[in-house]
Amino acid sequence: MAETYRSMRALEKTASTSRVLNLAALAVKHANNPDHSAKPLFMAPALNAAVILKHRLRANEIGTVATVRRTATKLIVPFERSDLSLGGRSLFVGDRGWMESLQELAGVSHDLGRDAGVLEALDELPSLDPFLLREHMRRRGFEIADTHFEISSHDLDAMQQFVGREISRLIDLAYKGRSSSDASTTRLVEALLSSRNDDRLEPLRLTLRLEGDSYREGIFAWKGFLYYKWVLNSLWPKLREVMVELLQVKTVGPRDFEHEGLVRTMKVRLHDNIERQVKSVADYLRVYDQVFEELTRDGNATAFRDFLLRSPEMLVKLGEGTGVVSHIASFWRFRFPKGKPLEANVGELLDILQDFEQGLGAEATAMAA
Numbered sequence: 001m002a003e004t005y006r007s008m009r010a011l012e013k014t015a016s017t018s019r020v021l022n023l024a025a026l027a028v029k030h031a032n033n034p035d036h037s038a039k040p041l042f043m044a045p046a047l048n049a050a051v052i053l054k055h056r057l058r059a060n061e062i063g064t065v066a067t068v069r070r071t072a073t074k075l076i077v078p079f080e081r082s083d084l085s086l087g088g089r090s091l092f093v094g095d096r097g098w099m100e101s102l103q104e105l106a107g108v109s110h111d112l113g114r115d116a117g118v119l120e121a122l123d124e125l126p127s128l129d130p131f132l133l134r135e136h137m138r139r140r141g142f143e144i145a146d147t148h149f150e151i152s153s154h155d156l157d158a159m160q161q162f163v164g165r166e167i168s169r170l171i172d173l174a175y176k177g178r179s180s181s182d183a184s185t186t187r188l189v190e191a192l193l194s195s196r197n198d199d200r201l202e203p204l205r206l207t208l209r210l211e212g213d214s215y216r217e218g219i220f221a222w223k224g225f226l227y228y229k230w231v232l233n234s235l236w237p238k239l240r241e242v243m244v245e246l247l248q249v250k251t252v253g254p255r256d257f258e259h260e261g262l263v264r265t266m267k268v269r270l271h272d273n274i275e276r277q278v279k280s281v282a283d284y285l286r287v288y289d290q291v292f293e294e295l296t297r298d299g300n301a302t303a304f305r306d307f308l309l310r311s312p313e314m315l316v317k318l319g320e321g322t323g324v325v326s327h328i329a330s331f332w333r334f335r336f337p338k339g340k341p342l343e344a345n346v347g348e349l350l351d352i353l354q355d356f357e358q359g360l361g362a363e364a365t366a367m368a369a
Contacts, residue, residue: 018127018326021052023148024078030147039145042115044106051076054128055092056331056355071327071359073123077105093123118142125319126359127326129231131224132319135312146220151227156193162230163189169296173207193223208305218308221315225288228318231326232281238329239278245332245342246271253345263346266353273360274325281321284314324359331355 023041027048030036042048055074078088091101102112102119121140125132130149137144151159164185171188191200201219210218246267251260288307295304335352336342344352 018129018323019054021122021128021133021148023047024049024051026148026150030145033145033147035145036147039143041118041144041148042106044110044112044115046077047075047102047106047115049077050105051078051088052122052128054126054327071126071355073119075102075105075119093119114142125323127319127323129227129319129323131220131227131315132323134220135316135319138312139316151193151223155227158234159193159227159230160186160189162233163193163226166226166229167192170204170207170292173296173299192219193226208301208308210305214305214309218305221308221311224315224318225285225311228281228315228322229285229288231322232278232285235322235326235329236278238333239274239325242329242332243271243274245336246274248342249336249349250343251346251349252343255346259346259350263349263353266350266357270353270356270360273357274328277321277325277360281318281325284318284321287314324361327359328356 026036040048042050053074053076054071056071073093074090075093076088076090089105091098091105095101099112099116102116103110106112106115117140118137121137121142122128122133125136130151134144134146134149167189168185171185188200188204192204205215208215208218249267251263288311291304291307294300331352335344
């Protein structure tokens with residue numbers, strides 16, 4: 001079993017992002033929530049103090065994990081949950097002997113059938129964003145408290161203004177006759193994005209004509225669409241830069257005609273596939289925009305409510321598509337920082353391009369070819 005000594009202090013206040021699920025932080029935050037304890041992610045208590053990462057495999061790690069992808073799912077159990085900087089013991093899902101390592105981390109008294117299934121389900125996902133994660137785990141039949149699927153505090157802060165602009169017309173519709181201000185809109189956005197039920201949303205509930213579980217499911221789906229719309233809105237400028245640089249990046253060092261030709265072909269193909277993927281995600285959001293427009297323009301609350309309640313499939317596709325292009329944008333900028341030479345040796349560049357193509361999926365690659 002590998003041991004992780006690299007500082008994880010930056011993760012201590014993080015609950016969920018597209019790459020990180022910090023169960024230790026969630027356990028502290030929801031220590032007094034009986035539902036969180038009653039419906040844990042893992043049955044083994046030690047694993048519920050873990051940090052789960054989507055980790056891009058380094059050169060020395062390729063071949064040790066049974067996956068064709070370059071991104072693996074890593075589970076880290078901290079030595080001390082109150083101080084992640086001390087590091088912890090880790091494993092990759094699918095690594096040779098990973099079940100034996102998992103048993104050691106969990107403790108010999110625990111049956112790992114369910115917990116191993118949870119990890120395998122996590123490994124199937126391109127990212128760990130809370131909306132994709134919730135729908136996928138529910139489809140796989142795992143009953144897990146909603147407190148495990150929260151938007152991170154950093155993302156919440158960044159989303160506030162965007163969501164306020166998005167739903168301002170609906171707020172006017174639901175709260176007509178009442179005074180509206182930037183401060184009150186901000187409070188309503190906070191209530192909407194919170195993981196808790198909030199009485200301030202009662203006029204919105206009445207407007208959407210939602211009750212009980214339908215209300216909870218509908219609000220969750222709505223948050224999902226707002227989240228992905230915000231992510232894509234923030235991501236698109238970065239992706240445009242990547243798509244330009246993708247065609248400009250140069251190879252350096254030893255190379256031959258065959259590999260140079262392959263790089264040129266893959267760059268063009270990948271450029272087109274990224275563009276196609278973004279369009280696919282944007283098309284899903286366009287459907288949401290049309291139904292939301294009917295609600296705010298015509299007062300058609302029934303159509304919007306019904307759309308939200310039948311939207312889990314679309315949310316999964318949105319999450320998968322957004323996670324793939326988000327990985328491409330973030331890793332490209334990590335590897336090619338602004339102001340640094342836009343160049344790599346042939347082997348490394350082919351490796352990066354193949355990783356991106358695998359993320360976009362064989363079907364998209366075949367269509368482009």
